[in-house]
Amino acid sequence: MGPMGPMGPMSITIQSLSKSFGATAVVNDLCLEIGDGEFVVLLGPSGCGKTTTLRMIAGLEAPTAGEILIDSRRVNDLPPQKRDVAMVFQSYALYPHMSVAQNISYPLRVRKIDAAKIQQQVRETAVLLEIEPLLTRRPRELSGGERQRVALARAIVRHPRAFLMDEPLSNLDAKLRLQMRGELKHLQQQLGTTTVYVTHDQAEAMTLGDRVAVMNKGVLQQFAPPLEIYHWPANRFVAEFVGNPGMNFIDGELVGGEFRAGSLNLKLRDDNLPQGGPRKLTLGIRSEHIRVAAAAHDGGIPANVYVTELMGSEVFVVLELNHRRLVARAPGDFRADTGTTVWLDFDLTQAHFFDPESGAALK
Amino acid sequence: MTTRLTKYLLVLFALLVTLAPVYWLVTISFKREIDQFAVPPKWFIFTPTLEHYADAFIARSFGQYLLNSLLVAVSSTICALVIGTLAAYALARFRLPRNLDRKLALWILSTRMFPAIVTAVPLFLIMRDLRLVNTRVALIIVYTGLNLPFVVWMMRGFFAEVPRDLEESAMVDGDSRMGVLVRVVLPLVAPGLAATAVFCLIVSWNEFLFALVLTQTDEAMTLPVGIAGRVTQYGIKWGAMSAAAVVAMVPILAFAMSVQRYLVRGLSLGGVKG
Numbered sequence: 001m002g003p004m005g006p007m008g009p010m011s012i013t014i015q016s017l018s019k020s021f022g023a024t025a026v027v028n029d030l031c032l033e034i035g036d037g038e039f040v041v042l043l044g045p046s047g048c049g050k051t052t053t054l055r056m057i058a059g060l061e062a063p064t065a066g067e068i069l070i071d072s073r074r075v076n077d078l079p080p081q082k083r084d085v086a087m088v089f090q091s092y093a094l095y096p097h098m099s100v101a102q103n104i105s106y107p108l109r110v111r112k113i114d115a116a117k118i119q120q121q122v123r124e125t126a127v128l129l130e131i132e133p134l135l136t137r138r139p140r141e142l143s144g145g146e147r148q149r150v151a152l153a154r155a156i157v158r159h160p161r162a163f164l165m166d167e168p169l170s171n172l173d174a175k176l177r178l179q180m181r182g183e184l185k186h187l188q189q190q191l192g193t194t195t196v197y198v199t200h201d202q203a204e205a206m207t208l209g210d211r212v213a214v215m216n217k218g219v220l221q222q223f224a225p226p227l228e229i230y231h232w233p234a235n236r237f238v239a240e241f242v243g244n245p246g247m248n249f250i251d252g253e254l255v256g257g258e259f260r261a262g263s264l265n266l267k268l269r270d271d272n273l274p275q276g277g278p279r280k281l282t283l284g285i286r287s288e289h290i291r292v293a294a295a296a297h298d299g300g301i302p303a304n305v306y307v308t309e310l311m312g313s314e315v316f317v318v319l320e321l322n323h324r325r326l327v328a329r330a331p332g333d334f335r336a337d338t339g340t341t342v343w344l345d346f347d348l349t350q351a352h353f354f355d356p357e358s359g360a361a362l363k
Numbered sequence: 364m365t366t367r368l369t370k371y372l373l374v375l376f377a378l379l380v381t382l383a384p385v386y387w388l389v390t391i392s393f394k395r396e397i398d399q400f401a402v403p404p405k406w407f408i409f410t411p412t413l414e415h416y417a418d419a420f421i422a423r424s425f426g427q428y429l430l431n432s433l434l435v436a437v438s439s440t441i442c443a444l445v446i447g448t449l450a451a452y453a454l455a456r457f458r459l460p461r462n463l464d465r466k467l468a469l470w471i472l473s474t475r476m477f478p479a480i481v482t483a484v485p486l487f488l489i490m491r492d493l494r495l496v497n498t499r500v501a502l503i504i505v506y507t508g509l510n511l512p513f514v515v516w517m518m519r520g521f522f523a524e525v526p527r528d529l530e531e532s533a534m535v536d537g538d539s540r541m542g543v544l545v546r547v548v549l550p551l552v553a554p555g556l557a558a559t560a561v562f563c564l565i566v567s568w569n570e571f572l573f574a575l576v577l578t579q580t581d582e583a584m585t586l587p588v589g590i591a592g593r594v595t596q597y598g599i600k601w602g603a604m605s606a607a608a609v610v611a612m613v614p615i616l617a618f619a620m621s622v623q624r625y626l627v628r629g630l631s632l633g634g635v636k637g
Contacts, residue, residue: 060531080535093532097550107536110546154536164535 009037009194010071010084010161012057017066019052019218026052028218030066037192039185041209043199045241049218050198054164057196058087070162086155087164090171092147094139100150101126101135107158125157128187145176152187162194169204181207202242206230214238236359239284239352245316245327247284251356254279262322264301266346274353274362281362284352290328291345292317294336300343305336319344385612392416392605399601415602416610424581425607428589431578433614435499435585436567439506443563444556446507447514452544454515455522456530468519475512483576490577497580505577506567513566514559521555522548557625561618568615586611 012034019027027049034040042050055061057068059080068075075083086107094103101122108118126132129149139147148168155163169177169184185208188195199205205212206226214221214229214237222234233239239247252261257273259266266283274281293300306325309316315330319342328344336342353362390409391399398409419425454468486505487496495501525548533543549556571587578584584592590607593600619626 058531058535060535080531081537081539083535085535087532087535089528089532091526091528093526093528095529095533095547106533106538106546110533110536110538110542158537 008161009192011036012162012194012196013067013069013072014053014057015067015069017053017056017068018064019049019056019061020064026218027056027063030215030218030220032213032220032223034194034196037194039188039195039197039208039210041197041199041205041212042215043202043205043209043212043241044215044221046200047217048215050200050215051166053215054087054166054196054198058085058164059083084160085162085164086158086160088151088155088166088168090167092139092151092168092171094147094150094154096139098138099135100131100137100139100142103139103150104135104153104157107154111158121157125153128156129153144172145180148172148180152184156187156191160193162196163188165195165197167199168197170199170201184208203244206242212242214241216241232361233284233352234361236282236284236354236361239354239361243286245287247286247352248290248326249354250283250285250322250324250326252281252283254281259283264322266348268348268351272348272351280356282354282356282359284354285346285348285350287316287327287329289347289350290326291347292319292328292330292334292336293343293345294334296343300345302341303344305338305340305342307338308334308336317342388605389609391601392609394602396602415606418600419603419606420610423603424584425586425589425603425610427581428584428586428607429610431499431583432568432585432587432611435502435506436564438499439503439510439567440560440563442503442507443510443514444560447511447559448518448549448556450511451515451518452522452548455519456527468515471512471515474508479509479572483572486573487576495577497578497583499578499583501577502570502574502583502585505573506570509570509573510563510566513562517559517562518552518555521552525551554625557622561622561626564618565615568611 012032014030014032014034017027017030018025030049030053032040042053044050052061056063059075059078059082063076070083095106098106104125105118105122108121113121122135123132126135129152131146131149131153134142134146134150139150142150148171151168169180172180181204197204197208199208206229209226211223211225212229213223216237222229222238224232224234229238229242233242233247236249240249250259250261250264252259252264254260254273257268257270259268261283296302301321303319303321303326306318306320309318311332313332315332315334317328317330317334317336319326319328321344354360355362390406392415393411393413394405394409395412395414398405450471454464458464459467490496490501493501495504529547529551530543533547534540538546569587570585571591574585574588575591578588586607590604590611593604593607
């Protein structure tokens with residue numbers, strides 16, 4: 001679908017990239033390899049440097065150190081106009097004094113493409129994004145979702161070799177966001193254009209990315225496909241940030257094949273034991289790997305119900321165990337009153353262990 | 364009801380105060396000399412005449428002054444807008460080391476802080492050495508300089524309000540910095556530009572001091588100096604002066620009315636964030 005630019009999609013390589021504003025380091029020694037046609041999501045809390053990274057790829061921000069290579073060519077000194085990437089801003093940045101058609105055609109007009117070709121390309125793009133009826137309107141007459149589509153159309157229309165997207169869905173209401181998320185993924189697969197997508201929403205990252213780069217405080221935490229990030233988090237930060245709810249953590253120590261934390265005693269099988277780790281460590285377990293039962297049973301660990309949150313198809317049970325809060329998932333029909341005692345089973349084959357000092361995952 | 368009535372009465376009073384001198388000026392320009400200062404004053408009923416207009420624009424050189432004023436005011440306004448807008452954009456968008464951009468802006472403003480008369484003699488000497496005394500070019504240069512600080516500060520405020528995203532988006536879309544300024548930024552600050560233009564035009568149109576110092580010949584003299592020149596040792600030509608003043612008001616009024624739509628938006632826009 002859709003003719004590619006003359007060169008096809010591009011690969012982007014980021015080598016030891018750093019950016020500081022004054023004394024504050026915003027991005028620190030970042031390395032990423034983004035392949036042709038790949039959809040890479042930069043994920044992290046606000047202030048983690050993901051937007052700055054995107055702006056450096058676009059050429060809107062000059063790196064303090066390191067290299068940005070597009071198709072193995074160094075582009076550090078290339079202005080944004082010459083990088084042949086398109087960017088979708090969080091605010092959409094539609095030109096308010098231009099009609100939708102003028103907005104979409106802007107990148108073509110500044111390239112002095114002939115009028116007939118511009119019109120044809122604008123029409124094709126408008127059809128693709130189902131915004132044909134809006135072409136004569138002004139941005140202020142559009143709803144949030146329509147503006148979003150126009151911003152996408154303006155990015156797509158000139159067949160750039162890469163898309164850079166800065167939280168493009170964050171200004172939409174929840175329902176529309178889910179719908180646009182699906183459409184965006186579909187569109188990117190249709191076009192096959194290399195995409196770098198910035199978000200703080202882990203669900204967006206999981207569903208959209210071929211690979212996800214999790215960042216925190218300017219440092220890359222893990223760069224891997226979504227399921228790998230979910231099932232094998234590189235450290236405690238990733239484990240907590242990815243997944244809803246985040247992973248549960250229990251600090252304790254390892255004594256002769258048993259994990260002990262206060263009154264909690266968990267017997268581990270040899271193949272679940274971390275190799276050569278310290279005695280003190282943090283056990284991490286996802287909510288779906290804690291089974292909750294209302295009745296006492298053999299091996300069940302008693303815990304108090306702090307609150308239950310009904311999600312429809314399932315129930316999040318927030319528990320108190322040794323003054324620590326844990327979240328477990330139970331089937332949708334599970335009910336327990338606050339303050340009552342329930343019994344837990346940990347699926348320890350799915351447990352993770354982290355170094356309590358560095359937070360790094362222990363194998 | 365009564366509050367509404369009071370409101371209208373107050374508006375009426377304000378209008379009366381503002382418009383009475385204008386009315387007096389306009390009527391004088393149409394009165395015969397004998398009616399001009401009759402006691403009691405002839406407010407509404409008098410024999411109208413066009414003799415003063417003929418005197419001002421046919422017998423004397425007021426037509427030439429009008430042309431000079433138009434040329435000087437329009438040229439200096441255009442110069443000040445072009446130079447000032449470019450400077451303002453740079454000051455609003457680029458950060459210079461050691462806060463130099465802010466210092467530069469303050470320095471530009473500071474040129475408005477000493478009395479104009481201080482510069483009158485130096486300017487005259489400079490213009491004499493440049494052989495520009497008694498030329499319209501001299502006035503265009505001086506008025507451009509006079510208006511620049513105002514243009515820079517007004518436009519800097521308007522530019523600062525344009526979201527950076529728009530410019531960055533346009534640059535990633537492939538446009539040059541200058542293209543972005545012309546195609547994206549300037550259309551968005553058009554109301555501000557209009558308000559600034561009106562102000563510059565009025566300042567240049569009304570300016571008296573430098574015009575008096577720098578131009579003494581009919582070829583270069585502007586209307587304010589020309590009108591004041593009718594105060595002679597033999598008497599004051601009220602009729603001719605009034606006729607010239609009425610004609611002098613027309614271009615500014617016409618221009619202000621034609622850009623009024625932008626003007627209101629522009630001035631209120633600037634009022635929110637300085």
